[in-house]
Amino acid sequence: MDRKDVVRILEEIGLLLQIKGENPFKIRAYERGARAVEMLDEDLNTLVMEKRLNQVDGIGKALEQKIEELVTTGRLRYYENLKKEFPETIFDLLKIPGLGPKRVHTLYSKLGISTLGELEYACIENRLLTLPGFGEKVQANILKGLEYLKRYREKFLLSDALQLGHSILSRIKEHPRVVQASLAGSLRRRKELIKDIDILVSSHHPEEIMEFFTKLPEVRDVVGKGDTKSSVRLENGMAADLRVVQPEQYPYALHHFTGSKEHNTAMRHYAKGLGIKMNEYGLFADNTQNIIPCKDEEEIFQALGMQYIIPEIRENMGEIQAALEHRLPDMVKEEDIKGIFHVHSNYSDGVNSIEELAVEAKKLGYEYIGISDHSQAAYYAHGLKKDDILRQHQEIDRLNSNLENFRILKGIEVDILPDGSLDYKDDLLEVFDFVIAAVHSRFSMEKDEMTRRIINAMDNPYTTILAHPTGRLLLSREEYPANMEKILERAAERGVYIEINANPHRLDLDWRLCKLGKELGVKFVISTDAHDLRSLSHGIYGVWMARKGWLEKADIINCLGYHEFQDILRAKRV
Numbered sequence: 359m360d361r362k363d364v365v366r367i368l369e370e371i372g373l374l375l376q377i378k379g380e381n382p383f384k385i386r387a388y389e390r391g392a393r394a395v396e397m398l399d400e401d402l403n404t405l406v407m408e409k410r411l412n413q414v415d416g417i418g419k420a421l422e423q424k425i426e427e428l429v430t431t432g433r434l435r436y437y438e439n440l441k442k443e444f445p446e447t448i449f450d451l452l453k454i455p456g457l458g459p460k461r462v463h464t465l466y467s468k469l470g471i472s473t474l475g476e477l478e479y480a481c482i483e484n485r486l487l488t489l490p491g492f493g494e495k496v497q498a499n500i501l502k503g504l505e506y507l508k509r510y511r512e513k514f515l516l517s518d519a520l521q522l523g524h525s526i527l528s529r530i531k532e533h534p535r536v537v538q539a540s541l542a543g544s545l546r547r548r549k550e551l552i553k554d555i556d557i558l559v560s561s562h563h564p565e566e567i568m569e570f571f572t573k574l575p576e577v578r579d580v581v582g583k584g585d586t587k588s589s590v591r592l593e594n595g596m597a598a599d600l601r602v603v604q605p606e607q608y609p610y611a612l613h614h615f616t617g618s619k620e621h622n623t624a625m626r627h628y629a630k631g632l633g634i635k636m637n638e639y640g641l642f643a644d645n646t647q648n649i650i651p652c653k654d655e656e657e658i659f660q661a662l663g664m665q666y667i668i669p670e671i672r673e674n675m676g677e678i679q680a681a682l683e684h685r686l687p688d689m690v691k692e693e694d695i696k697g698i699f700h701v702h703s704n705y706s707d708g709v710n711s712i713e714e715l716a717v718e719a720k721k722l723g724y725e726y727i728g729i730s731d732h733s734q735a736a737y738y739a740h741g742l743k744k745d746d747i748l749r750q751h752q753e754i755d756r757l758n759s760n761l762e763n764f765r766i767l768k769g770i771e772v773d774i775l776p777d778g779s780l781d782y783k784d785d786l787l788e789v790f791d792f793v794i795a796a797v798h799s800r801f802s803m804e805k806d807e808m809t810r811r812i813i814n815a816m817d818n819p820y821t822t823i824l825a826h827p828t829g830r831l832l833l834s835r836e837e838y839p840a841n842m843e844k845i846l847e848r849a850a851e852r853g854v855y856i857e858i859n860a861n862p863h864r865l866d867l868d869w870r871l872c873k874l875g876k877e878l879g880v881k882f883v884i885s886t887d888a889h890d891l892r893s894l895s896h897g898i899y900g901v902w903m904a905r906k907g908w909l910e911k912a913d914i915i916n917c918l919g920y921h922e923f924q925d926i927l928r929a930k931r932v
Contacts, residue, residue: 359432361395361402364425367437368392370449374440376459377448377466390416395425397709397890403429445472454503455835456496464489478504499802510833512553514596517862517899519545519552522596526576527557530600533570535563537605542615546669548902550832550865554597558615564602571600607639609654614638620674628678629662670905675873689905692898694917699728700771700794700825700857700885701894705750706731707739709890712750712766713757718891720764726920728885729754730769730794733781742770744786751789765920767791771825776800778814780821787820791927794857794885796825797838805839812845816854822930823883824849826859826866834863842871843878850879853930855915858907860900861887872907883915 372388394416395402405411406429411422428434444466450473451462465471468489471480477500480486486497523541531539536559540546543556561567568588572580581589581597588600603611614622614637629636633644641650641661652658656666664681668689671677680686701715702708708715712729719727731750732741742750747770754766771794773781780787780795787793795815803811815821827845828837849856856875859866864887867875875882884900886893904914911917918926 359428361398364402364428365392365396367428367434368395368421368425371437371440373449373452373459374444377444377463378440379463379467387418387421391418391421391425393709397892406430447473450474451477453507453834454500455506455831456499456503461491461496464491474504474507506836510551512595512597513551513833514553514594515832515862516545516548516550516552516865516902517896518594519555519596522576522592522594523555523557523598526555526574526598529574530557530559530567530571533567535561535566537561538608540612542601542612543599543617546616547618547672548670548906550869550903552596554599555592556615557598557600558608558612559600559602560605560608560611561602562604567602568600603638609652609658610636610640611638613655613658616669616672618673621672621677624674624678625662628682632662634662668905670902671908673906675870687908687910690901690909690911690914690917692901693723694911694914695884695897695901696724696919697726697728697767697916697923698722698724698886698888698894698897699767699769699792699823699883699916700730700859701727701888702731702771703729703750705746706736706741707889712753714891715888715894716757716761716764716766718894720761722894725763726765726767726923728767728769728792730771730792733770733772735773735775735781736771736798741773741781747786747789769794769822771796773798774811774815776803776811778811778817780815780818784818784820787818790820791924792822793818793820794823794825795821797829801829801835801838803838805841808838809841809844812840813848816845816848816852819931821852821854822927823855823857823885825857825885826861826864826887827856828866828868828871830866830868831863832865837866837868843874846871846875846878846880849875853881855881855883858882858884858900858903858914859887860884860896860898860903861893862896862899865899865903867903867907869903869906872904872909876907876909876913880913881915882909882913 368388369392372385375385394414406426411417411425424434424436451457469480469485471477481497481501486492487494523545527539527541530536538560540558542558545552545555559567564586568583572583572588572590576592577590578593579591581591586602590598592598601615626636635642641652641658642648643650650661652661659666659681665684665686667677667681698719703712703715704710716727732739734741734743751768754768758766768790769792770790774795774797775781816824828842830837856867884897884904886896888894
């Protein structure tokens with residue numbers, strides 16, 4: 359059993375114990391254990407074989423035995439017996455925003471609710487109103503959450519879909535009968551939420567490719583299997599489609615099956631006006647079978663008199679006209695990012711030390727890192743008091759004196775309070791190199807009130823960056839109500855940078871708003887919101903959202919080198 363499965367099982371045990379109403383210390387032991395296994399620098403199997411698990415902080419004797427049982431046998435009797443105490447559907451309830459294990463415990467123990475359908479029916483009958491810790495507002499939010507789930511059912515995070523898609527694609531490419539292969543569909547366009555994995559292959563032997571694909575170990579069910587197309591359901595519930603075309607058809611098919619549908623429709627309409635028929639099989643001149651030869655997608659666009667349109671922006675949002683006029687932006691690339699912001703250390707709720715984070719960031723090719731732990735209002739995240747800040751800054755000064763060709767910037771993620779003021783007074787904010795302002799509470803404010811709150815925060819002269827501007831958590835929480843156009847306008851006026859939060863669960867700012875912000879003159883910053891070493895590499899997800907939002911290198915402030923960025927920060931403070 360691999361580390362990912364062990365982490366998942368330990369987390370599920372913790373959740374089930376909470377639903378059961380068990381001792382908090384026992385629950386916390388499994389939560390800490392899951393985190394410890396997740397953050398291991400060594401191979402889990404090696405640690406188990408060498409009997410060194412007990413040396414890992416957060417893993418006690420009892421937990422060590424359970425992990426050993428999992429790794430060596432692939433199962434855990436304690437986990438299996440615990441699951442038998444609850445219906446299989448109990449975890450579905452935890453998908454509802456704001457419905458944590460304690461409330462699920464109440465629902466299950468008091469009303470016997472274990473499915474989403476039972477929960478919805480109970481809400482309709484107002485049966486939750488008298489339960490302790492619920493009431494009218496909570497019930498209304500649960501109904502809202504149920505609607506959200508229905509809307510996004512069978513959708514997956516981009517990060518999860520990409521990992522699985524690339525795993526399947528890499529093995530398909532190794533097949534001797536495959537000429538070319540690529541991801542297609544929304545995954546190739548880097549949409550933030552993915553419904554299915556589309557894979558396109560060119561081969562002279564499609565039947566062999568179909569046989570190979572449908573027998574991959576990730577496949578749970580074969581939905582359909584044809585001569586050139588097969589559809590399967592993967593073990594994680596995601597759908598995957600494979601199409602096989604002849605090698606000479608591949609460029610045309612790749613464009614077609616990348617989409618989007620709206621982009622393809624507009625492209626065909628434009629081609630028709632030129633007397634060209636366009637489909638997945640080719641470009642045909644004068645509505646005949648005379649194909650216009652193209653060896654790749656770039657030549658397809660050239661044949662139509664256009665700039666090449668990158669997959670990320672094929673959404674029919676002005677890209678065709680811009681390509682015809684040869685005014686498409688030169689989109690930002692991963693290698694353009696020189697520094698990374700919004701990084702949490704073990705001073706608040708991060709796992710790693712500042713030094714560990716700095717060393718890893720330098721390894722990843724960055725020139726600087728912006729440490730930004732939580733402010734004091736975030737008590738749940740061990741927010742920093744004044745003494746903590748002074749101690750942290752002394753450590754950063756010491757580290758900077760020893761680092762070569764790399765700098766650590768002193769930042770803070772400060773809470774925006776309900777009235778729009780910041781969690782620290784200006785005399786304390788003044789000591790930071792940069793200040794990230796963020797909403798972490800009262801998400802259900804009225805739209806106008808939330809808009810005023812955020813604008814007030816941006817009006818503070820020490821606010822440098824507005825973090826995760828809409829507050830969304832993909833597949834978990836919708837954005838809070840706010841007039842984003844007004845907020846972006848004020849950001850442009852005040853010179854506040856808008857964050858593109860690259861955490862795969864956020865991807866906030868939405869790429870559609872990136873495009874609007876650019877038009878309004880906003881400057882952006884791509885941040886990881888990293889809480890450990892691994893998530894420092896999540897910057898690429900922010901880059902993809904920026905590319906989808908038509909952003910160039912000049913639009914993103916951390917494409918500047920350290921000294922250039924420092925000059926800008928100093929100028930903002932004058």
